[in-house]
Amino acid sequence: MLKSNKTSVNNYLIKQLPKATAFVNLDLIVAHVSDKWIAQFGFVSDAVIGKSISELFQDPNTNWCDTLKNCLEEKQSTTVKENFIDLDGHIKKFEIHAIPWHDIHENVIGTILQIEDITEQEKIEAKYERLLFNSNQISKIAKVGFWDYDVAHNRVSWSKKTREIHEVDLNFEPTIENALEFYLQGHSRNKISMTLNRAISEKSSFREKVQIKTAKGNTIWVISSGEPRFKNGKFIGLSGTIQDVNELYLAEIKQKENQHLLRTLIDNLPLNVYIKDLESRKILVNKAEAQWCGAKNEGELLGKDDYQIYDKITAERSRKDDLIVMKDLQPILGREMFHIKQDGSSTTFLTSKIPLIDTDGHAYGLVGISMDISDLKQKELELRRLIKVSSSQNEKLINFAHIVSHNLRSHTANFSMLLSFLVQETTEEERQSVIKMLVDSSDNLLETINNLNEVVDINSNHGIQKKPIALKNKIQNVIQGLKAELVSHKVTVVNEVSNNIKINVVPAYIDSILNNFLTNAIKYRSVERDSYARLSVEKEDNFTILTIADNGLGIDLEKHGEKIFGMYKTFHNTPNSKGIGLYITKNQIEAMNGKVTVESKVNQGTTFKIYFNDED
Amino acid sequence: MMKINSICIIDDDPIVVFGIRKMLNSILTYDELHTYGNGKLALDGITEMVNSNQGPPDLIFLDINMPIMDGWQFLKEFIDIPIEHGVRINIITSSIDSYDQKNWELYKTKTHHTLTYNRKPLRKDDLIKMSKVA
Numbered sequence: 001m002l003k004s005n006k007t008s009v010n011n012y013l014i015k016q017l018p019k020a021t022a023f024v025n026l027d028l029i030v031a032h033v034s035d036k037w038i039a040q041f042g043f044v045s046d047a048v049i050g051k052s053i054s055e056l057f058q059d060p061n062t063n064w065c066d067t068l069k070n071c072l073e074e075k076q077s078t079t080v081k082e083n084f085i086d087l088d089g090h091i092k093k094f095e096i097h098a099i100p101w102h103d104i105h106e107n108v109i110g111t112i113l114q115i116e117d118i119t120e121q122e123k124i125e126a127k128y129e130r131l132l133f134n135s136n137q138i139s140k141i142a143k144v145g146f147w148d149y150d151v152a153h154n155r156v157s158w159s160k161k162t163r164e165i166h167e168v169d170l171n172f173e174p175t176i177e178n179a180l181e182f183y184l185q186g187h188s189r190n191k192i193s194m195t196l197n198r199a200i201s202e203k204s205s206f207r208e209k210v211q212i213k214t215a216k217g218n219t220i221w222v223i224s225s226g227e228p229r230f231k232n233g234k235f236i237g238l239s240g241t242i243q244d245v246n247e248l249y250l251a252e253i254k255q256k257e258n259q260h261l262l263r264t265l266i267d268n269l270p271l272n273v274y275i276k277d278l279e280s281r282k283i284l285v286n287k288a289e290a291q292w293c294g295a296k297n298e299g300e301l302l303g304k305d306d307y308q309i310y311d312k313i314t315a316e317r318s319r320k321d322d323l324i325v326m327k328d329l330q331p332i333l334g335r336e337m338f339h340i341k342q343d344g345s346s347t348t349f350l351t352s353k354i355p356l357i358d359t360d361g362h363a364y365g366l367v368g369i370s371m372d373i374s375d376l377k378q379k380e381l382e383l384r385r386l387i388k389v390s391s392s393q394n395e396k397l398i399n400f401a402h403i404v405s406h407n408l409r410s411h412t413a414n415f416s417m418l419l420s421f422l423v424q425e426t427t428e429e430e431r432q433s434v435i436k437m438l439v440d441s442s443d444n445l446l447e448t449i450n451n452l453n454e455v456v457d458i459n460s461n462h463g464i465q466k467k468p469i470a471l472k473n474k475i476q477n478v479i480q481g482l483k484a485e486l487v488s489h490k491v492t493v494v495n496e497v498s499n500n501i502k503i504n505v506v507p508a509y510i511d512s513i514l515n516n517f518l519t520n521a522i523k524y525r526s527v528e529r530d531s532y533a534r535l536s537v538e539k540e541d542n543f544t545i546l547t548i549a550d551n552g553l554g555i556d557l558e559k560h561g562e563k564i565f566g567m568y569k570t571f572h573n574t575p576n577s578k579g580i581g582l583y584i585t586k587n588q589i590e591a592m593n594g595k596v597t598v599e600s601k602v603n604q605g606t607t608f609k610i611y612f613n614d615e616d
Numbered sequence: 617m618m619k620i621n622s623i624c625i626i627d628d629d630p631i632v633v634f635g636i637r638k639m640l641n642s643i644l645t646y647d648e649l650h651t652y653g654n655g656k657l658a659l660d661g662i663t664e665m666v667n668s669n670q671g672p673p674d675l676i677f678l679d680i681n682m683p684i685m686d687g688w689q690f691l692k693e694f695i696d697i698p699i700e701h702g703v704r705i706n707i708i709t710s711s712i713d714s715y716d717q718k719n720w721e722l723y724k725t726k727t728h729h730t731l732t733y734n735r736k737p738l739r740k741d742d743l744i745k746m747s748k749v750a
Contacts (some may be wrong), residue, residue, distance in 0.1 A: 402713050406681065410629065410710035413736035417635045420739075437631050559689065579683065 020117075023101055025110040028053045028068055040094075040115060042086055057084075064096075071098035071111050081118070093119045143244035147226075149176060150237045165222065165244045167214035184211040184219060192224060200228050200235055209245065220246035272349070272370040274301075275356070280322045281305045283365065292347075292372070311340045325353045326363040336373070348377040396459065404452055411445040451580050458509075458587045466504045466592065471546065472497040475535055478514040482522070489531070491522050496536040503544050503612040509588040516581045517608060521550040526603065543594070543611040551605040557598065564598055618644035620674050620749060622665075625651045626658040626690065627679035627708070632736070636677055636708075639743045648673075654682040655690030663697060672699045674749045680709040680716055688719055695727040703729045706746040710736040 011032055014021065020037035024030055029052050038048055041056075048056065057064045067080050077099040084092045095118045101110035139145060145162025149155070156174040163172065166182055183189040188210035195206045207225035214220065226240020266273045266286040275284040282289075282301050290298045293309050306315035318337075325332055331354040340346045349370040355363045418438050425431045475495050479486070486493060503510070518533060525531035533550045555564060565586040566579070589596045593613040600606040623646050625633050633651050640646070650673070652658035658678075666672050680687035687707060694705075707720060712735075720733040734742060 402711075406711050406713070409712065410681075410736060413710050413738075414629070414631045414635075416737040418631065421635070421638065437634065441631055 020115040022113045022115070023110055024053055024068060024113060025101075026072065026108075028065060030056070031110060037113075037115060040117060041084065067096060067098050068111050068113075071100060072108065075100050075108055091119075092117060093122050145242050145244075146239070147174070147179075147242060148237065148239040151235060152237075162242055165214070165220075165242055166212070167216040167218065172215070182212045182214070184213050188212065196226075196238070199226065199238070203228060203230060206240075209249070220244060221249040222246070270371075272368075272372070274368045275365055276305075276322060276368065277365045278326065278363070279305065280319050289370075294341075294343075309341065311342055311344075314338075314340045321353060322366060325355050325366050329355045329357060329361075329363055331355060337370075346374075347372055348374045400455065400459075407448045407452070408445070411441055411448065414441045451584070454584060455587055458584065458591050464506050464591060466506055468502045468504050469507060469510065470499070471501045471503050471537065471544075472499055474510055475514060478511065478518060481515070482518055485519075485522055489522050489525060491525055491531040491533065493518065493521075494532060494534040496534060497546070498537070501537050501544065503546075504614060505592055505612060506588070509592060513585050513588055513610065516585045517548045517610075520581065521548070521552060524552045524606070525550070526552050540611075542613065542615045544614055546610045546612065547607060548610070549605060549607040554600045554602045554604050554606050556602050557600050565596070618747060620644055620646045620747065622646065622648045622671070622673040622675075623650070624658060624662065624673040624676045625649070626655060626676065626682070626687070627651075628653045628682045629679070632679065632708070636738065636743070639738070639740050640747070643740065643744050644747055655685030655687060655693075659685065659690055659693050662694070666697055666699065672697070672703055674703065675747060676703060676705045677746075678705055678707050680707060680711055688723075691723055695723070695729065699729075704732075704746070704749050705729055706732045706734055708734045708736060708738060 014023065014032040015035055017034040017036065019034070020040040021032075021034045022030055022037045023032040030049055033048050038044075043056070053064045053068060063080070063082065067078065067082075071078050077097060079095060079097050082094050082096055084094055086092055095116045097114040097116075099112045099114065100108045101112045103109050139159065139161040143161070143165065145165050146159040147162050148157045150157075154176075156176060156179055158166070158172075158174050160170075163170065166172075168174075180189065180193060183192045191208055191210055195208055198204065199206045205225065205227040207223060209221060209223050211219055212222055221244075223243040223245050224240070225243075226238050228235055229237045229239065267288075269286065269288065271286075272289040272292055273284075273286040274282050274289050277283050281303050282305070283303075285293075285295075285298050285301045287298065290296075290301055293301055295301045301309075306318045309315070310318065318339075321332060324330075331352065333352045333354075335351055337349045337351045338346060339349055350373045351368065351370045354367045354369075356365045356367060358364050415438065418434050418441065422431060422434050422438070425434060472495060475493075475497060479493050479495065485491075521531070521533040529551060531551060533548060536547050536549075538545050538547070557564070565582050586596055589610060593616045594611045596611065597609045598606065599609075623640065625636050627633050627636075637649065637651070640649070650658075650661055652661055662672055678687045678690065687709070691705070709716060717733065720731065724731045732746060734746065
């Protein structure tokens with residue numbers, strides 16, 4: 001009774017234990033159990049006591065029996081973790097403490113099983129570990145370290161990363177004082193001290209980019225941020241982070257420097273530089289380009305295409321080139337381009353267009369570089385003109401030298417030959433004949449020299465003074481002078497030049513020119529028909545063109561073309577043709593910056609066109 | 617003394633014609649001597665000689681610078697006249713233009729006739745050499 005009483009008292013006590021507890025005897029049969037234990041596993045209270053453990057936990061995955069046996073054999077407490085699937089199918093985690101159950105004589109009579117549901121705790125632990133891992137990763141990747149200052153204990157604590165940033169080991173004991181000393185003396189340290197004071201007094205958080213000097217003497221940029229903690233209005237501590245932004249910041253500075261360098265470079269190049277997008281809109285221009293386009297600043301040009309800057313033809317051509325460059329991905333290099341702006345002004349550019357290609361190999365725009373070579377171009381034209389003038393003068397000079405040498409040589413050759421005859425000749429008659437020839441030869445030489453002098457005079461441009469004269473009157477005067485010959489050879493001159501035509505000429509030359517052409521018309525008339533010479537005028541560019549057409553003998557220009565204006569070239573068996581007239585005429589016309597052309601058909605007539613230069 | 621059948625002098629300068637004729641008279645004998653004042657007259661004359669079975673001249677003295685048809689124009693036409701045997705043509709000129717020299721070199725390759733190039737003034741010794749007909 002007593003014993004049974006005692007058991008029930010025990011039962012009653014155990015039943016109320018705050019922890020889930022079961023007493024299992026040596027046969028692994030449940031002897032006592034707390035209500036908590038029953039509730040924990042969802043058993044029915046009556047059906048537990050007297051049942052064996054293996055009966056209660058039939059899940060093959062559990063090791064209840066092994067745990068109990070182990071505890072009994074070793075006679076010491078063990079702790080294991082077990083999974084248990086409850087009635088609702090949820091997996092629960094338990095921590096089981098198995099303690100040997102002693103009687104009053106210290107004999108082991110079973111096992112006390114104390115069970116704790118650690119499902120929630122495990123979840124929290126897992127979450128905590130994950131968070132810790134994350135925070136470490138973040139700290140590592142972002143180079144962020146944590147720190148904390150506790151006022152009550154006057155203690156500063158640094159995270160591992162914070163120590164790494166300061167380049168101190170785990171033995172270093174940070175304090176407010178030595179922590180501040182890491183900040184670079186001067187701006188950084190002053191700034192951080194002031195910031196901390198303000199954060200505390202104004203209860204605000206802070207974030208500053210400053211420099212620290214690490215324990216190893218490296219100066220680096222960091223972002224130091226933090227927030228004061230208060231309790232009941234009382235300042236109790238500070239916590240915050242320190243981030244190593246040295247590489248980032250230096251890279252940023254470097255990038256800014258590079259950008260600045262690039263900008264300075266392109267702005268100060270004596271070239272127009274621009275970048276266009278796929279639509280040929282300008283997305284970057286340098287100062288020179290902006291200035292040339294007449295924009296007040298670079299921004300004014302951005303987004304504009306060539307149609308808004310140049311005239312239509314220039315813009316169309318430019319756009320066509322852009323498309324080719326961007327489509328074929330082939331640059332245009334150093335091409336001469338003539339640009340006309342909307343205001344009508346023009347520029348010659350030496351232009352290069354280089355496609356901008358993205359990583360996928362597609363063009364996303366182009367870089368244009370243009371050099372204004374208008375001045376060079378002007379000089380080049382001037383130079384070309386001068387070369388033309390000087391080479392034509394040179395050619396004339398060589399021609400003239402040949403003429404001179406040939407004509408003088410032929411006379412001197414005759415002198416030489418005739419004199420050698422004279423020396424050897426014995427008969428007086430022959431001697432007289434040779435002497436006569438010598439005299440003729442001498443006269444011819446004199447005339448030749450006179451002719452040559454005249455040519456030299458014309459070409460040396462001395463005393464050449466052009467004056468405007470009325471062409472019609474001039475022609476009439478010349479006709480008057482030739483009247484006798486014209487009448488006797490029955491040559492009609494038709495002067496179709498109108499009264500108002502004035503030409504700018506050397507008066508002596510125009511007399512000689514008109515006289516020569518009309519004399520030729522008489523000399524080389526055809527006796528087979530009534531002869532005429534017709535004079536008319538037309539305008540072309542900056543020339544007044546006098547056309548003198550006759551219906552005379554004409555000349556085969558295919559045969560003689562280049563020689564017709566040559567010296568001492570004659571083409572007809574006509575007395576008095578010496579081959580000097582046209583040569584001198586041509587020289588006179590050219591000396592007045594004009595020119596002369598000829599068209600002729602044998603036995604039909606000849607047409608000369610004399611170009612008088614109105615400007616030069 | 618050398619004997620040559622037929623000689624032509626083509627030059628517009630009567631003094632040169634006189635000189636050549638005078639020197640020729642002292643170094644050789646000939647049956648015929650024709651003189652022409654320009655290339656055109658010479659071409660007409662020689663063409664007629666060839667056509668009339670009289671045959672072409674054996675020796676020609678040819679000036680370059682002449683009116684109406686110059687020496688080169690004459691040569692251009694002359695080498696097209698069908699003449700079997702080679703005629704000796706002595707070009708005589710006072711030109712120092714390299715164009716003429718080159719033209720001579722060009723014509724030499726174009727014809728089977730003997731072509732020489734001589735500068736005035738002419739001496740008797742030159743004429744003796746020029747009169748050696750092949």
